[in-house]
Amino acid sequence: METKVIYFTVNGTPEQAEFPVDCPDQDVKDLFRSAAEAGPHDILKLYSPKGSIINISTRLEPNSPSSCYRLEVVATDCSHQPPGAELAGGLDLSSIEKRLQCLERNILIYDDKTPSVVFEMKKQVDSFREKLENVEHLSWLGLFKDLSEGTHKPSPFYHKRTLQKTREECERVREKFLQMSSLEVSEEVRNYLKTPTFDNWQWEDAEIMVLLQVMYTDLDFVASFNIEPETLQQFLFEVYRRYNNIPFHNFKHCFCVTQMMYGLIWLTDLRSKMDSINLLIMLTSAVCHDLDHTGYNNAYQINARTDLALRYNDISPLENHHCAVAFEILERRESNIFRNLSPDQYKRIREGMIKCILATDMTRHNEILNKFKSTLPSFDFTNKEHKDLLMMILIKVSDISNEARPMEVAEPWLDCLLQEFFNQSDVEKLEGLPVTPFMDRDKVTKPSSQIGFISITSLSQCGRPLTTTLRWRRLWRRNNRPGLKVRM
Known part of the structure; x- marks a missing residue:
């Protein structure tokens, strides 16, 4: 297929777009709109090297990096009215x-x-x-939002105005959990729990705690590490209590990450390759990895100079906080599932959990992934550094595994994530802070957010430039256009 490459700058940053010569003009405009991170109603203007305005279309003359076009977002159309906006x-x-x-x-x-x-x-x-x-x-x-209907309702926490769970809410769930904790979970459910197709939306919080208890039992942690059932139940309840009522980084997300980690342990037969303490580290890290998340990412914490950012000197403030909360829970005797371990075993578990939870900071993504790739030609399960990297990779994979789940499971999670992102960008705008581009409700759509995220976490690791991301956006649009198919 014959393609055309166009070089241009956006706010002084050099970019390039590659597209087939016979693609629709709208696809080309979408490429430039994506590069400028422009909203759907922003007006784009493209200037030639001589300063003349030129049309953005497939008829653009190919150029070179030394004769770049200049792309600007010059205005916003305020006349656009979405349905139901007129009062x-x-x-x-x-x-x-x-x-x-x-x-x-x-x-x-x-x-x-x-x-x-x-x-x-x-x-x-x-x-x-x-x-x-x-x-x-x-x-x-036309403005009232009834979120009680539909299969893809965002999150049960959408309407809640308080971050922390109320005492009454916690006690109600705790009582139900304790009543159910002695019930036998069927073999069918146990097998289903090990699969990446598991649907978390079918289960209440109390039932989720029962399923987490099943994981610790089925991996033989309860017997191997002498974990009393009452201590495990108290630990799981304290974890539940310390996940906040926010759209995405809530207790159900904690369960999804842990369930994927649990499934990976079984499906890859890690029990035959790693000792029980490493598996215990991985599962417990997944359980604790987002404790007391407030719904605002590290960039916000640092820009807003929050207590967390000041406490941890802008170094992974959230992940350091999640670790600290986890070990606050584990410091209490009644919820310390490691209390019957030797000091050396506890020290090893603490070191491993800190490494795993800190690895979920996405700013370290390239660093960790590149280190892991360098070990692959000679990976050795007897090498501690290799095993540590594998454990970090597995918790990272589990943390972002929604993209690999069935659509009916994954899509509601995307709605939850975008709601949390939009909440943050709204606050950033109100407080005069830098607005995180991929969280701006005026610039982000569901498909663009997923294409961008997947390209950052995978394609960019192969050294692909921006043009790859834009090409994937075009392919997605074509594949979702009635009657059209594109070979990948």
Whole structure:
């Protein structure tokens, strides 16, 4: 297939786009829109090296890196109105929000922070929208969001306004868990629990704790490490209690990561290759890996100068916190599942858990993956460094495994993740902080978020440039267009 390569700059950064000469003009425009991280209603302008405006289409003349075109996002169309945005009396809430965004963007060009008056206006608009979206008798306006129906409802925590679980909520789940903990789990469920197709959405929190208990029993940890059933139950309850009511990084996510780790241990026959302590480290690290996550990532923690960022000197503040909370739980005798181990065994487990949980910081992704790749030609299960790297890779794989699950399991998780991302970018805008591009609700779509994430975590490791990511976006669009198929 004959292709065309176009070189251009965005905000002074050199980029390149590659596309077939016979592809639709819209696909080419989408490539440039992706490169500029522009929203669906932003206006793009492409300038020739001489400064003339040129049309973005398949008819663009091929050029070289020394004669780059210049791409700019020059305006936002505030006239676009999504369905249901127009209110009684001619008030258009969506238009007001977009005008505020334009105003804030223009102010930030000349000043480093958002003025308090703009901040207050945005708070009032957000408060008004929240009232409309949560009052059922205003549904005729088209803004009320009924999330109780549909197979792909985002998260049971969507409407909750408090981060931490209430005492009543915890006690209710704890009582149910203890009542169920002595029940026999069928062989069918035990086998299903080992598969990557397991559907977490069928299970309540109390049932999830029972399934986690099954994992510790079936891997023979309870017998091998003399873990009392009551101590394991208290540990699992404390873990449940310390996962917050947020859309994505919640107790169900903890379970999904642990379930995938559990499945990998069985499906790859790791029991015959690694000792029980390493397997215990891997499973318990998965259980604890996001404890007390607040729904805001490390970039936010650092930019907002939160207590966590200050405490850990901007070095993996969240992951360090997850570790600290895990060992706070394990310091209590009643929830210390390692209390019958020797000091040397405990020291080894603590060291291993810290390594595994800190490995889930995505800023270390390339570092860990490249180290692991370098061991593959001569990987040796008797080499501690090789085993440590494998354990870190397995928890990373488990942490981002939703992309490998069946669509009916994976898609609701994507809705949850985007809700958490959008919450963060909204706060970043309100507080005048740098907005994380892949979290901006004005620029991100479900397919683009997944293509971008998968390309960062896999394709980029093969040395592919931006053009690869853009090409995958084009292929995705074609494959999802009725009647069209593309060979990968």
